Amino acid sequence: MSPELINLIVQATFESLYMVGIAALLGTAFGLPLGVFLATSRKGELFAAPIVNRVLGIVVNATRSTPFIILVVAIIPFTRFVAGTSIGSTAAIVPLTIASAPFIARLVEAAIREVDGGLIETASSFGASPLQIVFKVLIPEALPGLLLALTLAVVSLLGYSAMVGAVGGGGLGDLGIRYGYQRFMPEMMLAVVVVLIALVQLVQSAGDYLARRVNRRLRHR
């Protein structure tokens, strides 16, 4: 493989990491509070607001049921409004964030719901405010689950990022399609797939390691 092609792969890898990294950060910034709210706002819960909970649930489901490639195209005007352009890696972060936030929210909701309800009652019994319960009880206790959820979100984002090539987003997926498929370069396709596999393995291992480290539930038995 020529140095030019290797250079292309390196550049595409950085584009992918850039898109996925920023989208994961933004997705978490929106998805984490949304997920915590979804997990604590049903009837009788900490921030009880059943109607808001229901509406947000529908919005989240609607976003999640839209195929990503259609979402990318459908929100082009919004992307242009936010990023100034609808082409390139930076612009691709917009649809990636919009797709990942509801996904992360659902994963966060599930992780928070895993926390023993008795702990909420306990913290309430010594006068903790709802926000104190979220930050001192729910999030620390759900941390292993939250880290695994985030890991899963990043892995999914790597998959999504391959699709933003369709709107000029760049990255590894784009490289694979343009060179590997359209220019009939199977070695390029193989290289892209190998890099993606390596990235996913790396992210998953790191996530598993961190989740295990913060999990005090079984570690010392």
Next chain:
Amino acid sequence: MNAHQSLAIGQPIERCEAISPAAAEPDAMVRFASISKTYPAYRGKPGVNALQNIDFAIPRGSITGVIGRSGAGKSSLVRLINGLEKPTTGRVVVDGRDISALAGRELRLAQRSIGMIFQHFNLLSSRTAADNIALPLEIAGWAKADIKARVTELLALVGIADKHDRYPSELSGGQKQRVGIARALATRPSVLLSDEATSALDPQTTRAILDLLANINRELGVTIVLITHEMSVVRQLARDVVVLDAGHVVESGHVADIFTHPKHPITQSFLAEVTGDSLPVSLASRIVAEPSAAGQAVIRLQVRGAGVGDTLVARLARELGLDVSLLAARIDEIGGQHVGSLVLGIPLGISGGEDAVARTLAFLSQHQFSAEHLGYVA
């Protein structure tokens, strides 16, 4: 303006009427005044009247047991004390403050003076023993250095100073409950609520935890409210007892009085568990309705009160000329009173058959013992 005035004047009068004689006891730490608690119907489940007409006071500095079967309303009752639940009607006054009228920040401040321990300990798995104890102090906004000092003090108080950096998964059940107790006491509460705190522990650990609670009550003067379904817990620790059944207080008073003169069937059944009123299985299976020539009549008598029973069997044998045998017996001393039961065998063949049974029952009733003829054994 007028409307406001009449409201302000109207309220205290209404409240005065709500206070019952029992609840008006001057030195009460917790007062329940005309409490009822109803859970509304929800998702097809019918509504539940968890508590009705609850009126009693828990004396300051006492250890009071609240005993009842599951579903009797114990958990609702204890959660009214620390404001986790609101009464449907009536008031709960804790340390002179109407906790049922508080909400938001005021309620949270009041809750700091009410500690609670739980059946399943409810420790945060992500925090060490020390950090679990620190949690209520962090929530109350204590300074870091003060928290550190207080936590060290509390770990020593509950006897696990060496477990400072251990996570709950590294602790035994008894040690976890000690952490729970230390955490509940962290903000120096005046009331400690115990919700089945020993139900998940083995008998030996239960005893140690109950001893610890007794020490805490004695040394810190903390009023302790024990929710339990086990009479043995009440017997070991409590001075006063409240018996709950189906949302009503069916009996309440000093443990010694209730144990020696139980009135309600529920109380009697709880008592049977600790005093062994139920017969040993091997004996119960041998009892038949018809007498046999060489057999014995089985008579059970209740022992309730001070200094009884000790000479009873001897006197029965001497005065009635019967060879009385002791088939089963259990007598405990509870609050200075003897409580228990004796199961006597009256031989039929050598002492005149049915007549002996009648004479024995007459003798016992003459000496104020409650006795029953259970049947015969061969």
